[in-house]
Amino acid sequence: MMAGLLMTSASAFAQQKNGGISQQMLSDFSKLTTTSVADKALFNAMASNKIDDLAKNFANQGQFDTHFSVETPKQSITDQKSSGRCWMFSGMNVIRSNFTQRTDSVLGFVPAKNNVALEFSQNHLFFYDQLEKANLFLQGIIETAKKPIDDTRVQFFFRGPVNDGGTFCGVADLTEKYGIVPKEIVPETYSADNTSRMAQLVRSKLREQGLVLRDMVAKKKSAKEMGVAKKQMLGEIYRMLCMTLGKPVTEFTYAFKDKDGKTVSVPKKYTPKSFYRDVVGESLNGTFIMVMNDPRHEYYKTYEVEYNRHTYDGHNWKYLNLPMEEIEKLAIASLKDGRKMYSSYDVGKQLDRNRGYCDVDNYDYATLMGTDFKMDKAQRISTFDSGSTHAMTLAAVDLDENGNARKWKVENSWGASWGQNGCLIMTDNWFREYMFRLVVDKKYVPENILKMAQQKPVMLLPEDPLFQYDE
Numbered sequence: 001m002m003a004g005l006l007m008t009s010a011s012a013f014a015q016q017k018n019g020g021i022s023q024q025m026l027s028d029f030s031k032l033t034t035t036s037v038a039d040k041a042l043f044n045a046m047a048s049n050k051i052d053d054l055a056k057n058f059a060n061q062g063q064f065d066t067h068f069s070v071e072t073p074k075q076s077i078t079d080q081k082s083s084g085r086c087w088m089f090s091g092m093n094v095i096r097s098n099f100t101q102r103t104d105s106v107l108g109f110v111p112a113k114n115n116v117a118l119e120f121s122q123n124h125l126f127f128y129d130q131l132e133k134a135n136l137f138l139q140g141i142i143e144t145a146k147k148p149i150d151d152t153r154v155q156f157f158f159r160g161p162v163n164d165g166g167t168f169c170g171v172a173d174l175t176e177k178y179g180i181v182p183k184e185i186v187p188e189t190y191s192a193d194n195t196s197r198m199a200q201l202v203r204s205k206l207r208e209q210g211l212v213l214r215d216m217v218a219k220k221k222s223a224k225e226m227g228v229a230k231k232q233m234l235g236e237i238y239r240m241l242c243m244t245l246g247k248p249v250t251e252f253t254y255a256f257k258d259k260d261g262k263t264v265s266v267p268k269k270y271t272p273k274s275f276y277r278d279v280v281g282e283s284l285n286g287t288f289i290m291v292m293n294d295p296r297h298e299y300y301k302t303y304e305v306e307y308n309r310h311t312y313d314g315h316n317w318k319y320l321n322l323p324m325e326e327i328e329k330l331a332i333a334s335l336k337d338g339r340k341m342y343s344s345y346d347v348g349k350q351l352d353r354n355r356g357y358c359d360v361d362n363y364d365y366a367t368l369m370g371t372d373f374k375m376d377k378a379q380r381i382s383t384f385d386s387g388s389t390h391a392m393t394l395a396a397v398d399l400d401e402n403g404n405a406r407k408w409k410v411e412n413s414w415g416a417s418w419g420q421n422g423c424l425i426m427t428d429n430w431f432r433e434y435m436f437r438l439v440v441d442k443k444y445v446p447e448n449i450l451k452m453a454q455q456k457p458v459m460l461l462p463e464d465p466l467f468q469y470d471e
Contacts, residue, residue: 046368055363056352064357066425068409070335071396073101076119077422079415081193084164085122088129089413090342090391091171092120092180094439097340097393099279107278109256109264117259118279121186124272127245128178129170130162132311134206134237137161138230139312141210145217156307156462161206164195167317167391168342168439170310172284177311178248179272180279185252191244198244202237209233248272285315289445289453291327292319292437294466295378297458299323304457305467317467320453324432328405332397333444340393342439343410347390347424349434356412356419358426360433377433384465388436392424405431436466 033039045054075097078089096118102111109116140157147154191198212233216226254275255267270278297303299321308317334341350362366372380386392410400406405428409420416422442450460467 042368051365051368052363055365055368057361057364060359060361064355064359064425065398065407066420068396068398068407070332070399071409072097072335072338072340074395075100075411076117077411077416078119078122078413080122080413081188083193083195085126085166085195086391086413087166087168087342087344088122088125088171090344090393091168091439092122092125093393093411093413094340094342095171095175095180095280095284096120101338107256107265111256114256114264115258115260116256116264118256119183121181121183123183123188123192123245124181124186124248125171125174125178126164126192127241127248128174129166129310130164130202130241130245131234131238132174132314133162134202135230135234136307136309136312137206138209138213138233140307141213142217142226142230145214149214152463158207158210161203161210162199164199166310167308167344167437168288168290169315169317171342172288173309173311173314175276175280176283176285177314179274179276181249181252181272181275182254185254186246186249189245198240202240205236205240206233209236288439288441289450290317290319290437290439291322291330291453293324293327293377293435294321294381295376296381296466297321300452302453302455302457303460305460305462305464307462308467318457319437320449322449324435326449327435327438328428328431330440330444330449331394331408331438332399332403332405334440335394335397337444339441339444340395340411342391342437343394343435344388344391344437345410345426346386346388346434346436347392349386350430351424353419356424358424358430358434360427360429381466384468386434387466387468391437394438395423404428407431 075093078093080086080089100111100116100118103113104110137157141154144151144154144157149155149158213226213229216229221229249272251269251271252275253267253269255263256265258264292303294303302318302320304316304318306316309315331341331343347358349358350360351358352362375383375385377386392412394408395411396409398406398408407428408426408431410424410426412419412422412424414422419425445453
């Protein structure tokens with residue numbers, strides 16, 4: 001018994017000596033913490049209140065200017081509810097904005113002149129997004145099946161078989177492959193609005209299926225046998241999605257309406273893909289570039305993220321890395337022509353949710369905590385402290401007399417009652433610190449930037465800190 005105690009003590013001492021927290025350290029820490037009246041009052045306040053309420057910078061709580069010198073036409077605000085589909089809401093909001101501003105009469109009416117109101121079914125596209133991601137996972141498991149299960153790439157697949165996050169690349173690939181549908185035809189279901197339980201069950205089933213596929217490869221099953229097994233597995237996932245999101249429509253009849261509900265076109269029979277052709281007119285792929293601000297990597301270079309796509313036969317997330325000054329020029333050019341854009345941010349940083357306002361001085365956490373927070377944008381990304389967490393639709397900019405941005409406005413997808421009538425206003429200082437991606441139509445991009453976007457991309461790994469966030 002005594003020998004056991006001695007061994008335990010020796011072990012504990014070794015841990016302290018080699019990096020553990022010792023009693024002396026605890027004593028020193030305690031001496032650093034003062035017990036002044038002010039500290040006691042501060043503790044009492046923090047013990048009973050939200051940190052954000054106490055850290056609010058009162059000097060920054062006054063009214064702020066809501067005028068914008070350049071603003072795109074307003075449209076109804078959407079609501080993603082308890083789901084991570086902001087990327088889809090933002091992407092489809094851009095598509096419908098482009099459609100409702102059309103001045104042609106190809107459909108027998110002029111969308112802009114007739115004040116057409118239209119919202120697309122996110123549920124329709126979400127069904128295929130989840131099915132395609134399931135296939136991407138199963139195929140990835142087959143292709144890495146000879147690697148040990150603790151291999152980095154194998155763990156990448158098993159860690160997140162499917163999720164409800166994404167990028168505009170997914171919007172482009174999925175709409176082109178599966179079309180779009182009016183929301184009136186395919187409304188949201190409970191599981192579309194609240195994705196967590198459905199996603200948990202689908203992930204669990206896929207992981208189980210992944211183990212079966214790895215075992216089949218180990219037993220040297222033929223490619224044909226593997227294909228049959230994978231198809232059967234996808235059939236199980238398809239059924240689970242039908243039970244939660246509804247069986248996809250293949251044909252429907254629809255007539256366009258204006259904002260007052262008045263019909264402006266004759267009813268027409270559509271498939272999702274024919275409706276896509278009427279509304280979008282062409283494939284989105286090839287019409288845009290994605291630019292990004294990542295100060296860790298060299299600017300004016302193109303990068304691609306391996307395995308970061310929505311469909312196995314689709315496009316990886318590829319972007320041109322640019323300084324914020326260049327990104328702002330592209331955004332301003334598009335907004336001046338009335339075109340909204342898909343954009344993404346680390347929206348939780350310095351966000352005043354009640355006012356729908358983002359500014360770097362909204363909260364003074366440093367003074368409250370008696371410390372400093374000194375990391376720059378590159379350091380925050382490298383240490384997983386910041387990343388692209390939320391996609392919103394860039395809709396307006398306020399310019400000074402020299403044409404430089406003062407502030408920006410985005411249409412959010414958290415409902416019309418949130419923030420500034422469903423929108424979020426951000427100062428340019430905040431925009432530069434916490435904005436990450438922008439998708440802009442090529443017609444607003446200078447020729448030299450377009451050429452840079454055509455460079456052979458540097459391939460980045462999906463484990464990179466910046467790509468761990470789902471928009």
